Each structure stands twice: as structure tokens, then as C-alpha cells.
Amino acid sequence: MSEVIRLTTPLTEEDVASLKAGDQVSLTGVLYTARDAAHKRLVALLDEGKELPFDAKGAVIYYVGPSPAKPGAVVGSAGPTTSYRMDAYSERMMEVGMKGMIGKGKRAGDVVDAMVKHKAVYFAAIGGAAALIARSIKKVDVIAYEDLGPEAVRRMEVEDFKVVVINDTNGADLYEQGQERYRKE
Amino acid sequence: MREIDASAITEAVRTMSMSANYDLGDDVVKAFERGLEQEESPTGKAVFKALLENSKIARNEKVPMCQDTGFAVVFVEIGQDVHVTGGAIREAVNAGVRKGYEEGYLRKSICDPFTRTNTKDNTPAVVFTEVVDGAGLKITFAPKGGGSENMARVTMLTPSGGKEAVADFIVNRCQEAGSNPCPPVIVGACIGGTPELAAMLAKKALIRPLGTKNPDPELAEMEDQLLARINNLGMGPQGLGGRIFALGVHLVKHPCHIATLPLAVNICCHASRHKETEL
Numbered sequence: 001m002s003e004v005i006r007l008t009t010p011l012t013e014e015d016v017a018s019l020k021a022g023d024q025v026s027l028t029g030v031l032y033t034a035r036d037a038a039h040k041r042l043v044a045l046l047d048e049g050k051e052l053p054f055d056a057k058g059a060v061i062y063y064v065g066p067s068p069a070k071p072g073a074v075v076g077s078a079g080p081t082t083s084y085r086m087d088a089y090s091e092r093m094m095e096v097g098m099k100g101m102i103g104k105g106k107r108a109g110d111v112v113d114a115m116v117k118h119k120a121v122y123f124a125a126i127g128g129a130a131a132l133i134a135r136s137i138k139k140v141d142v143i144a145y146e147d148l149g150p151e152a153v154r155r156m157e158v159e160d161f162k163v164v165v166i167n168d169t170n171g172a173d174l175y176e177q178g179q180e181r182y183r184k185e
Numbered sequence: 186m187r188e189i190d191a192s193a194i195t196e197a198v199r200t201m202s203m204s205a206n207y208d209l210g211d212d213v214v215k216a217f218e219r220g221l222e223q224e225e226s227p228t229g230k231a232v233f234k235a236l237l238e239n240s241k242i243a244r245n246e247k248v249p250m251c252q253d254t255g256f257a258v259v260f261v262e263i264g265q266d267v268h269v270t271g272g273a274i275r276e277a278v279n280a281g282v283r284k285g286y287e288e289g290y291l292r293k294s295i296c297d298p299f300t301r302t303n304t305k306d307n308t309p310a311v312v313f314t315e316v317v318d319g320a321g322l323k324i325t326f327a328p329k330g331g332g333s334e335n336m337a338r339v340t341m342l343t344p345s346g347g348k349e350a351v352a353d354f355i356v357n358r359c360q361e362a363g364s365n366p367c368p369p370v371i372v373g374a375c376i377g378g379t380p381e382l383a384a385m386l387a388k389k390a391l392i393r394p395l396g397t398k399n400p401d402p403e404l405a406e407m408e409d410q411l412l413a414r415i416n417n418l419g420m421g422p423q424g425l426g427g428r429i430f431a432l433g434v435h436l437v438k439h440p441c442h443i444a445t446l447p448l449a450v451n452i453c454c455h456a457s458r459h460k461e462t463e464l
């Protein structure tokens with residue numbers, strides 16, 4: 001496996017431009033969580049010309065709805081949710097500066113095109129490895145939409161949060177490349 | 186007539202809500218170990234390693250292996266010589282889910298289909314009750330997450346398509362599902378019945394322990410062929426490329442109407458959770 005690339009958030013244009021589909025990346029810094037219900041509200045805010053509850057510039061959004069934290073724990077289990085449910089909202093988030101998305105599963109063609117246009121990347125974390133992933137989450141605060149429960153927007157401080165680049169800023173797709181390599185007739 | 190108090194059902198469901206989400210079955214853990222050995226892709230191997238570690242953390246620390254602790258699907262097999270006292274079975278199951286999901290710090294993921302308002306206690310459960318011979322009561326608790334449920338399909342094939350059409354549909358379903366249902370997966374399918382029965386039996390097929398052979402030799406052969414075809418697609422663990430996308434294919438067959446060939450496919454993620462209690 002290739003060398004792990006260490007990056008801190010917020011991500012810069014250069015950080016993102018240097019990444020290639022298949023790169024193993026370790027993220028440290030702040031991630032913001034949002035699933036489809038939260039995205040719907042975030043995009044509605046943008047449509048009304050209002051401020052988002054966090055600074056989108058260079059932001060990395062993690063598609064996750066954690067399980068409740070046990071007493072004394074920072075967070076419950078917290079693996080990625082399927083990303084295509086956010087496809088309808090992602091370009092809008094890129095327009096205001098979001099640079100990274102973390103989820104699982106293939107993105108729609110127009111989202112991949114938008115990543116090329118706005119210089120953003122899509123990462124995958126291991127779907128279902130939620131108890132393991134929770135270990136790299138150090139602090140969690142709900143910052144918006146508490147009524148959405150697991151789907152509220154959270155600010156997560158992470159250390160050595162492991163992801164792999166699925167779509168880079170050149171439009172490459174690791175799911176397609178990986179399958180191509182191992183396909184047998 | 187044997188009497189069983191409804192509170193025993195509640196207690197069994199409460200306990201299994203937690204144990205199913207914390208303790209991955211040994212059959213699945215063994216399949217991960219085999220996968221780690223057989224997988225050719227380095228990324229795929231890393232996925233198997235992570236899943237083994239994840240299942241250990243979940244078991245030891247009593248935390249859910251996946252944040253999506255699922256829709257509570259419960260199969261109840263009740264002997265016809267059993268009389269449940271002190272409450273209705275469905276209510277007893279829901280009470281168990283309510284308690285288990287709260288006490289176990291499990292995620293509540295059930296909502297109204299239109300308003301999306303969360304019911305906040307993970308109820309109602311989906312309960313399938315079957316009346317069987319004898320005086321036993323068996324409860325199987327099989328929570329399933331939304332990511333893999335979204336990949337399920339029911340189709341009504343043309344009978345002339347036969348086995349080939351069935352196999353093609355199942356393989357295509359896996360290709361289309363890709364990384365969405367968190368591979369490595371288990372593929373369940375029911376051929377025959379009626380559309381609603383096939384959907385239920387495809388889900389139930391997932392419960393068969395991984396690595397066991399189908400008692401029907403015809404289906405056993407089809408399972409082997411399908412597993413090879415699905416894995417030859419090359420999608421691998423997490424869809425990142427590799428040898429092992431599916432850990433197993435579980436088929437069931439049911440007689441159908443002379444004019445129909447129903448097929449239901451239900452893909453289960455690697456967090457293949459199910460526990461049983463006999464009362």
C-alpha cells in the first residue's frame with residue numbers, strides 16, 4: 001500500500017489538488033457532520049442568503065449519524081453513511097468552499113464533475129468499522145439542528161482519522177479503477 | 186397448554202437488542218479470517234483487518250459494531266400449544282426494543298416516511314410470527330441497517346428466463362449495489378413464492394450461518410456458481426477492488442404460480458447481526 005498522506009483541516013486548494021484516487025490519507029483537525037436531513041437545511045440557509053452554522057471554507061464534511069455516547073465516552077460508534085443521499089446538495093456546498101466529503105459508496109456523475117470544477121475531493125472511510133473509527137474522534141459538540149438527533153450537525157475534533165481518496169480533482173474514481181484491476185471474466 | 190408470560194419475550198428482545206449489536210457471530214468472524222487470508226488486494230486485506238479489530242472492540246467494550254443499529258426485525262416461531270399471557274406478543278417485542286435500544290446506547294433510526302420525524306425509541310419493530318408445531322417459542326432478533334436495506338429488490342421475472350435470468354439479476358444487483366451496502370456482504374435471495382413472501386424469505390435466508398452448505402443440492406450448486414461470478418466482478422471489500430465482495434450467497438426456493446417467477450434479493454452488510462432465544 002502507498003505511503004499515508006497526513007493532512008490537517010481545513011484543507012487548502014493545494015492539499016486537495018495534490019491528492020489522487022487511491023491515496024491513503026490521515027486527517028487531523030475538525031470535521032463537520034451532516035447527513036441528508038441536515039444538508040437540506042444547510043442548503044436552504046444558503047438559498048436564503050444566510051450564514052451556515054460553521055465556516056465552510058476548506059471544510060471537510062463527514063456523512064455520519066453516530067450512535068449515542070456511553071457515559072464518559074466522547075462519541076458512540078461513528079462510521080460513514082451512504083453518500084448518494086447527499087448528491088443533490090454537494091455542489092452547493094462546494095460553491096461555498098467545502099473541500100472534502102467523507103462517506104461510503106459511489107457519487108453521481110454530476111457530483112464528480114463538480115469536484116473537478118470546484119477543486120474538492122471525496123474520501124471513503126470503512127463502512128461499518130464504526131467502533132474502530134470512533135477511536136480517532138477526540139471531541140464532539142452539537143452545533144446545529146439538535147432536534148435531528150443522530151442527524152444533527154456536529155463539530156468533531158479528530159486525530160489520525162483514516163480515509164482513502166475515491167474521487168480526486170481530475171475526475172478519477174477509485175471504485176472503477178479498483179474493480180477494473182481485479183475483474184475476472 | 187404451556188403458558189409463557191409476555192414479560193419473558195420483552196426480556197429476551199431487550200437482551201438480544203444489545204448482544205446482536207455488540208457481538209458479531211463467530212461464523213462471520215471466521216469468514217473475515219478466511220477473507221484476510223484469501224484476499225489478494227492489499228487494500229482489501231486492510232479492510233478485513235479493520236473489521237476484525239472493529240468486532241473485537243465492539244465485543245469487549247460493549248459498543249455497537251456499527252452506528253446504524255438497524256431496524257429491529259424479529260421472527261417469532263410460536264408453538265400451537267403455547268399461550269402467551271400478560272400482554273400481546275407484538276407489544277412485548279416493542280417493549281423489549283424500547284428498553285434495549287435505550288439501555289444499550291443504540292441508535293434510534295425509525296421515522297415517519299413523509300415527515301421523517303423520528304419515533305425516538307426505535308419502535309415499531311417489524312415482527313413476523315409463524316405458528317409451528319409443539320410448545321416452544323423461538324425468537325430471532327435480526328436488526329438490519331439502512332445502507333444495505335436500500336439495495337434490496339423484488340422483481341417478477343418471466344418464467345421462460347429460468348435459472349439464468351435469476352442468476353443474472355442477482356449478479357447485476359450486486360454490481361449496482363457496489364460499495365453502498367458495506368462489502369464484504371452476504372447475498373440472500375428467494376426464488377418463487379409471491380412478491381411479499383419472497384421478500385421476507387430472502388431476508389430470512391441471511392440468517393443461515395455463514396459457511397454452511399444449502400441442504401438442497403441444486404441450490405448449493407447455484408450458490409457456489411453465483412459466489413464465484415459475483416466475486417469475479419472484482420469489486421472486493423468495500424468496493425475498493427479485490428477478490429472478496431461477497432462472503433456467501435444464501436438461496437431459498439418456494440413453489441410459485443404457473444404464470445410467475447418471483448425473485449427477491451436482500452444484501453446484508455458485513456455487520457450481519459442476528460441472535461436467537463428459545464423460551
Ligand code: SF4
Pocket residue numbers: 079080081127128129251252253254329330331332333365366367454455456
Ligand atoms: S450497511 Fe451495515 S455496516 Fe454499513 S453502515 Fe449500514 S448497518 Fe453499518
